Amino acid sequence: MNGPLLTVEDLAVGFPAAGGFVRAVNGVSLSLSAGERVGIAGESGAGKSVTALAIMGLLPVPPTVVTGAVRHRGKDLLTMRERDLRLVRGRSIAMIFQDPVTCLNPRLSVGRQVVEAIRAHEPVSRREARGQAIELLGRAGIPAPARRFDDYPHTFSGGMAQRVMIAIALSCGPEIVLADEPTTALDVTIEAQIVDLLVELCDEQQAAVMFITHDLALLARFADRILVMYGGRIMEQAPAPTIFRRTAHPYTRGLLSSVVRPDGAGGARLATIPGAPPSPLALPPGCPFHPRCVHAVERCRTEVPLLLDVSSAEHRCACHLAAELTPFDAAQPDPLGIRP
């Protein structure tokens, strides 16, 4: 049995907000296999986080409207009862959030919070859970975990607090970890440590990880496969090297050339995408990217492009012009011919 652990089929999520109806996710399909590291990249409002929250069943329905299916072990999580869903959460699927400090309860010691997470899913004694918690904290890279066990969250730095969150997420050996911008609030040196830690722990446990970020460069290190989202849709998906070296979608190209490279020559103008990402309250008709796309033709304004194979079934792109545009290579010094 080597099928995917989790399959998302045609997921759509919308909810009412102050200015109208937010169409946050509009038909996303994806799958996660054991031990696989998938990156989801996109700017604000792309629908990345809402996709993860919908998979976890953490969106209040109603008022949120969720359609499609999230299949895990033959069951659709979207139609599951809350009681059964609780068993899936934590035990099979865990989530790590952006801001570790606000995720921890400031009035409970860090160790106790890990123990609670363990005891919520496993029938173990307090003492056993304590031992497991100390071991987990140590594996998550917390120095002297037995000594820090009784410390409160405010004595932990952002990076250390995120390690605690990772320990909690991994406490029940989940098959799937959804990490939503887990390093965005952290400094670069700490970010690198956390990314390497996630890679290590997931390899050890053979867990599938979905890593959500706005930082494509980070995914170059982390991900086997990358999905690029925009306007609640997947615009392009491919193995990581293909995304960077044979980019098909004009949005992915724009995003890659907007990334300032640490090894690039200074002073040159950045090739940017005009305009700003659309508000999910007012998505343009047709391809959501067409108002910012330099290649857009009439068809792009009216007809939503489907996510179709580019060269193989592994590389898919939602662009009417995918076949006509030459692939883009971000590693070339002058990929767009714009830099002097």
Add this chain to the structure above:
Amino acid sequence: MTAPLLVVEDLVKVYPVARGLFGRIGSAVRAVDGVSFSIAAGETLGLVGESGCGKSTLARCILRLIEPSGGHVSFAGADVAGHRGEALRRYHQRAGMVFQDPFGSLNPRQMIGDMVGEPLRAHHLVGGRRSERARVGELLDLVGLDPGRARSYPRQLSGGQRQRVAIARAIASEPELLILDEPVASLDVSVGAQILNLLADLQTELGVAYLFISHNLSVVRHVAHRTAVMYLGSFLESGPTPQLFDRPQHPYTQALLSAVSVPDPDRERERPRIRLTGEVSTSLDVPTGCRFHTRCFRAETVCSECEPMLDRVGPNEHRAACLFPGDRVALRQTHAAH
């Protein structure tokens, strides 16, 4: 060789920390601990460092938004410490600041035009309403906004547009120096790139100097002529940007650079990373000797005893505060020998 626009000498900012029930002063946070540098007219100095290293405190001390505890700041040849009233106002006309958060730094109840016009009125740069409106239109146009936007409110603008408004407001008084505190950190990648281009254009057109503060090394490499690396209130390395990034001499700079991701999976996976050990210290308990020695992969006993000076380590004023400065390759060999 003209005199630099801004000269900072041995700047110190200490915050007393109240301890105990009666607020007795227990210890002190040395947020900025003896920093010296200069910026020439039209130049960009990049300032990098992790959170809590004192970057923003330094910026605020330079503009005297907070009072430094020691050292000197001189702007265009005059010490700014003595500036009061009118003199301080004139200083703020010539040196301004753009903040990170374009959502928090704009008054939500003020129209864009009014906001950009405010410094024009405060510094008596326009005659009347009509010339103010014309100048505001010019400024909005200069930062890439439709002059018709003058009647909008901040909530009607996107993050990138708001940051453009903040920039228009900052350049309204035609300053010679702008301190940019993480100007693109809260923006989307594609929008941040637009703002970086705009800042480069404005520098070419207006000849304004920038102190560009960021935790993002890639961005600093892109914009800065010279770069300084700050750690726990003090500079560990400074020099011309390409030289500092290509041949960093301080172990901390080397570790920072090795942590930055390159958007290229092939290279990214083989690139070795320097792992810093230990917890980041806070400026409440700055280690003795070299302040970085507790996390340094090169530290020797002497590092905990003797504080290194920011000494020359290469041509073009490339300086590093390290007892064992050197290229990374050489470092690794010496390290292996131990």
